[in-house]
Amino acid sequence: MTGSIEMAHATSTRRAVAAILALFILATVAVPTIAAQSIPYQRPVDTAPQEKTIGGGYKTPAAQKPLPRNSWLQLLDVAVLAAALAISSWLVLKRRSRKALVALAAGSLAYFGFYREGCVCPIGSIQNVAVALTNPQYSIPMVVTATFFLPLVVAVFFGRAFCGGVCALGALQELVLLKPVRVPRRLDRALGLLKYVYLGLAIFFALKPARDFLICRFDPFVGFFRRTGAPHMLMIGGAFLLAGLFVGRPYCRYLCPYGALLNWCTRVARRGVTITPDKELDCGLCTDACPYGAIEKMRAVRRNCLYCARCYAACPRDGKLARAKAQLVTLSAEPARS
Amino acid sequence: MSEHFTRRDLLHKAGRGAVLATLGGGAGFLVRKAHGQVVWQVDAARCLNSRLGEVGVAACNLCTTECVVALSAVRAVNEHSRCGRCNICPAYFNITSAVDDRGLPSEKLCPRDAITRRPIGKADPEDPANNFYEYLIDEEKCDGCGKCVMQCKEPLGLGSIVLRIRYNRCVDCNRCAISTACPKDALIQVPVEQGLRNDGVH
Numbered sequence: 453m454t455g456s457i458e459m460a461h462a463t464s465t466r467r468a469v470a471a472i473l474a475l476f477i478l479a480t481v482a483v484p485t486i487a488a489q490s491i492p493y494q495r496p497v498d499t500a501p502q503e504k505t506i507g508g509g510y511k512t513p514a515a516q517k518p519l520p521r522n523s524w525l526q527l528l529d530v531a532v533l534a535a536a537l538a539i540s541s542w543l544v545l546k547r548r549s550r551k552a553l554v555a556l557a558a559g560s561l562a563y564f565g566f567y568r569e570g571c572v573c574p575i576g577s578i579q580n581v582a583v584a585l586t587n588p589q590y591s592i593p594m595v596v597t598a599t600f601f602l603p604l605v606v607a608v609f610f611g612r613a614f615c616g617g618v619c620a621l622g623a624l625q626e627l628v629l630l631k632p633v634r635v636p637r638r639l640d641r642a643l644g645l646l647k648y649v650y651l652g653l654a655i656f657f658a659l660k661p662a663r664d665f666l667i668c669r670f671d672p673f674v675g676f677f678r679r680t681g682a683p684h685m686l687m688i689g690g691a692f693l694l695a696g697l698f699v700g701r702p703y704c705r706y707l708c709p710y711g712a713l714l715n716w717c718t719r720v721a722r723r724g725v726t727i728t729p730d731k732e733l734d735c736g737l738c739t740d741a742c743p744y745g746a747i748e749k750m751r752a753v754r755r756n757c758l759y760c761a762r763c764y765a766a767c768p769r770d771g772k773l774a775r776a777k778a779q780l781v782t783l784s785a786e787p788a789r790s
Numbered sequence: 791m792s793e794h795f796t797r798r799d800l801l802h803k804a805g806r807g808a809v810l811a812t813l814g815g816g817a818g819f820l821v822r823k824a825h826g827q828v829v830w831q832v833d834a835a836r837c838l839n840s841r842l843g844e845v846g847v848a849a850c851n852l853c854t855t856e857c858v859v860a861l862s863a864v865r866a867v868n869e870h871s872r873c874g875r876c877n878i879c880p881a882y883f884n885i886t887s888a889v890d891d892r893g894l895p896s897e898k899l900c901p902r903d904a905i906t907r908r909p910i911g912k913a914d915p916e917d918p919a920n921n922f923y924e925y926l927i928d929e930e931k932c933d934g935c936g937k938c939v940m941q942c943k944e945p946l947g948l949g950s951i952v953l954r955i956r957y958n959r960c961v962d963c964n965r966c967a968i969s970t971a972c973p974k975d976a977l978i979q980v981p982v983e984q985g986l987r988n989d990g991v992h
Contacts, residue, residue, distance in 0.1 A: 490895060493885040493946065496876040500948055506922055508911045512870045516929055520829050520957035520982060569961050576964050584820055593827050597820045601813055608809055665965035678961070680860055717813075720805035 529568065530598045533618065536560050537602060540617030540759065541610040545723055550761035553616055557623035565620030570674040572596055574603050574614065575621070575710040578651070579658035579665045586659055603710075607717040611724040614714065615704060616759025621673050625693070625701040626760060632743030633698045640745050643706040644756075651709035667709060700743030704758060715755045724754035727763050741766030829985040830966050832864060832953045836976035839936035840952050842944055849940035853953060854933045856971040863960035864934035864953050864968065866904075868927050872950035875910065875922040880946040881938035882907055882925055893918070899938055904931035929956065957985070 503510050536556065543553045564573065577592075577600040584592045603614035615622050635643075650666075657664040668674075672689035675681025681689075695702050704711055718724070727738045727750065739747045741763050746756040752763065834840040838850040853864035878885065878894060882905050887897035898905070910922040927938075934953055943949040969977035 490886045491878070491889055491893075493878070493880065495874070495880075495946060495948075496878060497874040497948070500872050500874050500950065501922060502871070506875070506910055510910055513924070513926070515867050515869050515954075517867075517954075517986065518929075518956045518958035519986070520827070520960070520962070523827055523982075526827065571961055571963060580964065581816070581820065584823070585816065588823075591823045592820060594821060594824050595827070597817055597824060601817045604813055605810070608806055608813070664970070668963065668965045678858060680858065717809055720802060720809050722806065 526593075526595045529572070530595055530602070532563060533599060533602055536618040537606045537613055541606060541613040544613060544616055544725060544759045544761055545610060548761065548764045550765040553759070553761045554626070556617035557626055560618050561620045561623035561627070563620075564618070565624065565673075565677045570620060570671065570677040572599050573620070574599050575619075575708060576665065576668045576671070578709055578713070579654060579667055582655045582658050583663065604713060604717050607714045608720060609722045611718050611721045611754050612711075612714050612757060612759050615711070616761065619704075620677065621671075621708070622701060622704050622758065624673055624676070625696045625703060628693050628696050629700050629743055630697050632700050635699060635745060637745060640705070646706050647708055647712045650707050651712045654709050672703060701758060705744060705756075718755045718757075721754055725752040725757050725759065725761075725763070727752055727767060735768070737766045737768065738763035827982040828979045829957060829962065829982050830955055830960060830969065830977055831980045831985045832955060833976045833978050834952045836974045837936075837939075837953055837972075838974050838976070839939035840943060840949065841974070842949075844940075845945070847940075849936040850973070851935040851937075852971045852973075853968050854935045856968045857934075858963060858967050859959055859961060861930075861959070862934045862968075863955055863957075865929060865932040865956055866927050866934060866936070866939050866951050867954040868925050869950045869952060870924070872948055873925060874948045874950070875924060876947075877918045877921050877923065879907070879923065879925060879942075881905065881942040881951055885941075885946075899941060900932075901935065901937065902931045902933060904928045905938065927951075955985075 503512055536559075539556055540553065543549055543556060564570070572595065577596050580592045580596050581600045583590045603618070606613055617623075654666045657666050670685070670688075672685065672692045675686045675689055692703055727747070734750060736750070739750065742752075743762065744756060744758050744760070746753050746758065747763060832853070838844055838847070854862045857863050881899060883895035884897040884899045885895050887895045890896040905925055905927050907923040907925050910924050913921045936953060939951050939953055941947060942951040966977055969975070
């Protein structure tokens with residue numbers, strides 16, 4: 453009894469499967485025959501009917517056309533760049549405040565990085581300038597020219613203020629640097645040469661007839677600014693940030709081609725970071741605090757100094773606390789302090 | 791200052807002067823040959839989807855896939871003054887699909903359903919050939935895949951749909967990712983005034 457029920461059950465299942473199969477075959481055969489019954493298409497009209505021919509008061513709608521950024525907004529970018537450079541120079545050279553500088557860097561990261569999505573930046577503008585200088589057909593907007601030259605001119609007077617508080621790529625790396633380790637000086641020097649090679653390659657590829665902008669193509673952080681990008685570039689960017697947790701600003705120190713130009717301009721700079729305003733203590737706290745190996749013999753090496761102001765923050769003779777302590781010392785032990 | 795003025799200072803000053811002169815000279819040179827803002831533009835005469843003679847090939851969708859912004863900054867635009875406003879529009883309908891009971895192709899062409907149509911005046915069901923329709927492309931849906939552009943040109947259409955760049959979305963990359971991928975070099979940088987004119991329609 454039980455066996456026959458099972459048998460009946462099995463036959464009904466088999467039938468259902470057969471029916472589904474038949475339907476499937478029917479469908480696969482039938483669909484192309486239906487598709488074959490499309491219209492023999494002929495163009496209905498040879499000329500576009502205009503308002504007059506259509507009649508009935510018909511008005512041709514205008515094609516939608518979103519406008520590019522207003523030119524005054526582009527000027528605003530240059531103005532923001534100039535202002536940020538001025539504030540950065542002032543904060544590092546006069547105000548000597550790391551806190552304020554970090555705030556400025558975060559602001560620059562928000563504006564140039566996340567709002568402007570990393571374009572146009574002085575680093576990439578190297579390529580446009582190189583092409584424009586050599587190719588008579590190629591001309592670049594004033595905004596790009598200004599973006600390229602402003603930080604360099606500032607560097608000739610006040611050092612690499614651009615790196616400290618303005619550059620979005622630098623700010624991103626500055627903010628992730630949690631546990632700086634010292635890179636051996638020899639390795640640091642050797643890796644530092646890479647940026648000149650990169651600068652040369654970037655200019656070479658930009659000037660080739662098949663124009664290729666390497667710096668933009670291999671910008672490791674622009675993907676984060678735009679919240680989208682090629683997976684391999686996002687991975688490289690992530691790797692740079694991971695390394696940047698321990699090695700201070702690896703892109704800036706070893707690869708940034710604009711850093712190479714700033715390095716040259718800073719060699720003749722009028723001013724630079726002076727670690728303590730009057731006299732050094734020779735305690736070496738500043739050297740330990742510098743994640744970029746830019747302090748040698750208790751003096752900031754201008755061409756490598758990235759204007760992060762960490763040395764001020766680490767200096768027992770600098771800042772409000774230091775001044776208070778100095779007064780305490782004056783009161784308690786040192787009456788003859790001028 | 792003057793009594794401590796050493797040769798080192800002099801060299802330093804001279805170096806600074808030289809660097810400043812170089813920078814100033816370079817900037818001056820570039821400013822003199824500068825023009826205003828430039829924008830990217832799709833040259834319709836070169837674009838595979840819109841240029842004449844490219845018939846029976848698959849539409850090129852590199853503008854969709856290569857652009858660095860999430861929804862491509864390139865989209866299709868219907869230049870209404872050139873639109874035939876056809877009853878059966880080859881860019882709106884998939885004209886190879888089966889005919890439905892209204893005598894129209896049963897499928898639409900746009901994979902994102904970005905094109906809508908509405909009759910101009912009163913549609914006369916008895917005389918479909920003389921019914922005009924207005925075709926609008928929803929800017930927020932279009933991703934610039936170029937399928938409609940490929941269909942709307944000789945000999946099927948009049949070529950009123952072209953690919954354009956929405957400048958509010960374009961981040962104006964130095965090295966436009968589409969331009970480097972485009973097999974026809976159809977992405978060109980033009981002065982902004984030219985980019986905003988309705989040219990490039992063949």
